[in-house]
Amino acid sequence: MASTWFRRIKKGILTDTREKKETPDGLWHKCPECKTTNTTQELANHYYVCPKCNYHNRINAAEYFPMLFDNDEYELLFENIVPKDKLGFIDLKPYDARLKDAQKSTGLKDAMSVGAGMINGNGLVIACMNFNFIGGSMGSVVGEKISRGIDYAIEHKLPFMIISKSGGARMMESAFSLMQMAKTSAKLTRLAKAGLPYISFMTDPTTGGVTASYAMLGDINIAEPKALIGFAGPRVIKETIKKDLPSGFQRSEFLLEHGFLDFIVERQNLKQKLSTVIEWYMKGK
Amino acid sequence: MQFLDFEKPLEELHNQMNKLKEMSAKNQVDVSATVRELETSIEKTREKIYTNLTPWQRVQLSRHPERPYTLYYIEKIFSNFTELYGDRQVKDDKAMVGGMAELDGMPVMVMGQQKGVNTKMRQLRNFGMANPEGYRKALRLMKMAEKFNRPIVTLIDTPGAYPGLEAEERGQGEAIARNLFEMVNLKVPVICIIIGEGASGGALGIGIGDKVVMLENTWYTVISPESCSSILWRSWNFKEKAAEQLKLTSEDMKGFNLVDDVLPEPVGGAHAKPEEMAAIIKTYLLGALANLNKLSPEQRIDQRIEKFSKMGFYDEVAE
Ligand SMILES: [Zn+2]
Numbered sequence: 001m002a003s004t005w006f007r008r009i010k011k012g013i014l015t016d017t018r019e020k021k022e023t024p025d026g027l028w029h030k031c032p033e034c035k036t037t038n039t040t041q042e043l044a045n046h047y048y049v050c051p052k053c054n055y056h057n058r059i060n061a062a063e064y065f066p067m068l069f070d071n072d073e074y075e076l077l078f079e080n081i082v083p084k085d086k087l088g089f090i091d092l093k094p095y096d097a098r099l100k101d102a103q104k105s106t107g108l109k110d111a112m113s114v115g116a117g118m119i120n121g122n123g124l125v126i127a128c129m130n131f132n133f134i135g136g137s138m139g140s141v142v143g144e145k146i147s148r149g150i151d152y153a154i155e156h157k158l159p160f161m162i163i164s165k166s167g168g169a170r171m172m173e174s175a176f177s178l179m180q181m182a183k184t185s186a187k188l189t190r191l192a193k194a195g196l197p198y199i200s201f202m203t204d205p206t207t208g209g210v211t212a213s214y215a216m217l218g219d220i221n222i223a224e225p226k227a228l229i230g231f232a233g234p235r236v237i238k239e240t241i242k243k244d245l246p247s248g249f250q251r252s253e254f255l256l257e258h259g260f261l262d263f264i265v266e267r268q269n270l271k272q273k274l275s276t277v278i279e280w281y282m283k284g285k
Numbered sequence: 286m287q288f289l290d291f292e293k294p295l296e297e298l299h300n301q302m303n304k305l306k307e308m309s310a311k312n313q314v315d316v317s318a319t320v321r322e323l324e325t326s327i328e329k330t331r332e333k334i335y336t337n338l339t340p341w342q343r344v345q346l347s348r349h350p351e352r353p354y355t356l357y358y359i360e361k362i363f364s365n366f367t368e369l370y371g372d373r374q375v376k377d378d379k380a381m382v383g384g385m386a387e388l389d390g391m392p393v394m395v396m397g398q399q400k401g402v403n404t405k406m407r408q409l410r411n412f413g414m415a416n417p418e419g420y421r422k423a424l425r426l427m428k429m430a431e432k433f434n435r436p437i438v439t440l441i442d443t444p445g446a447y448p449g450l451e452a453e454e455r456g457q458g459e460a461i462a463r464n465l466f467e468m469v470n471l472k473v474p475v476i477c478i479i480i481g482e483g484a485s486g487g488a489l490g491i492g493i494g495d496k497v498v499m500l501e502n503t504w505y506t507v508i509s510p511e512s513c514s515s516i517l518w519r520s521w522n523f524k525e526k527a528a529e530q531l532k533l534t535s536e537d538m539k540g541f542n543l544v545d546d547v548l549p550e551p552v553g554g555a556h557a558k559p560e561e562m563a564a565i566i567k568t569y570l571l572g573a574l575a576n577l578n579k580l581s582p583e584q585r586i587d588q589r590i591e592k593f594s595k596m597g598f599y600d601e602v603a604e
Contacts, residue, residue, distance in 0.1 A: 080603065082600050086598040140596075141597075147594060169508070174532055175507060179593065183593045183594055211459075212457070213462050229458075232448030240447075245450065
């Protein structure tokens with residue numbers, strides 16, 4: 001049953017004004033795990049999951065949204081929020097230049113895209129991180145878009161989901177980046193008070209300040225198979241304890257066994273699983 | 286006394302003073318005039334050095350081995366401290382201490398990371414790097430404070446949450462995240478004071494308050510200058526530069542409205558006159574708590590959410 005909320009916004013949705021993801025013919029993709037070769041089209045048709053070994057290739061909002069929202073219909077929200085280099089941060093390259101380069105190479109404004117649409121007939125707001133934008137690092141735009149996504153979900157009484165995929169904080173925004181952890185956690189308390197569900201979906205990789213804030217705060221925390229999920233990075237841990245890390249350390253299956261995930265879901269089953277869960281939360285509301 | 290590299294001129298004057306005193310004791314000559322001269326000279330030199338500290342020098346001061354740590358302040362500022370141990374789940378984390386105390390007769394809950402005062406204690410305290418148990422112990426004490434309507438004071442001093450194997454197994458990320466979420470909603474007043482190092486999520490994990498305050502010579506940001514140098518400059522040699530770029534000083538942080546107040550330190554840093562520092566903190570706490578007590582729990586929570594929600598910089602452009 002399509003909600004009145006969605007019929008209202010649907011008028012504003014013009015899928016063809018968005019850049020349609022065209023997969024060029026004749027391109028080949030080699031699986032980093034099992035080295036099997038597929039055409040990129042085959043891979044796209046198979047949720048970017050290796051048909052042979054089930055390796056989940058890293059994808060971004062441009063792939064997740066069409067995969068999850070009914071009929072590839074959704075509204076991209078808050079695209080007018082863009083990053084700026086308030087600190088004038090310069091390391092080997094000015095942050096300003098990094099931003100421009102990333103924007104040029106990805107066609108994105110920053111590492112977060114927010115979409116609203118229907119998933120098997122239920123409304124949903126998804127905030128999805130883009131790893132291709134400066135390693136999916138969490139800066140002010142990421143935090144602000146989550147914050148507004150939560151406001152939007154509360155206003156329209158919709159469930160909220162974050163797809164995390166991030167190397168952690170964006171150092172070039174220094175303490176402002178750190179405070180996005182506080183900001184997003186604070187806003188999530190408002191969502192909780194509104195009685196709306198928050199689904200945290202962790203994908204490879206989810207680390208640092210993202211793990212230590214919104215990624216771990218879901219009513220349910222779920223993940224793709226074999227995703228790296230942790231607070232400290234494996235390299236730092238190894239240097240600290242001066243020992244080799246056990247195999248499978250900080251992978252989804254490890255987190256599940258230690259009690260930090262509700263379940264692991266393969267991308268092929270994600271939409272169906274999500275719909276079932278959302279139905280449970282929202283039925284009769 | 287221990288001197289930092291930029292305190293070299295001070296160290297020389299101190300050495301002169303020591304020699305002079307030794308000589309006068311041996312030869313029984315009156316050197317009081319020269320001593321007075323040297324003392325003035327020391328004061329002047331100290332002031333000169335301390336009026337123009339670079340960000341990196343402040344980082345060094347924040348880690349000064351003689352700097353007072355959490356338990357020192359707890360003892361000097363509060364009375365009737367009863368330390369409470371354990372997270373009720375796994376163990377007691379010695380890098381995070383806390384307990385019941387009174388501030389001028391007012392019952393409060395106080396807690397913070399604790400660094401060790403000597404080699405043996407540094408190990409025991411894990412250099413002030415808490416495991417998930419530490420964050421969960423802190424949260425347990427905060428919830429108790431809330432239940433009995435007692436204000437909360439946190440003292441922050443950590444080079445970061447511990448990046449260990451067991452820490453990951455037991456959910457370091459979850460522990461910090463849970464504290465952020467729960468601290469936002471605490472019904473009682475919460476004051477957080479960065480007394481030394483405020484490194485990243487490990488600091489923030491007990492850092493959500495109605496008032497977040499930095500002592501003058503502390504730092505607070507997302508990463509240490511050393512780690513930032515190694516990641517962004519791909520070398521450990523750019524820590525001074527990283528410290529500058531990160532804008533991590535109390536002055537910068539107040540300028541950005543990312544902290545509410547800065548408490549001045551005695552000339553020479555908190556370790557030069559620790560009792561004076563403790564008195565400054567106590568005065569601040571009393572004033573801030575009196576003001577916060579005038580608000581209702583709902584008002585405090587709303588203001589907390591609004592404050593943190595405003596943090597960030599971005600442009601809004603026409604689509
Ligand atoms: Zn494969």
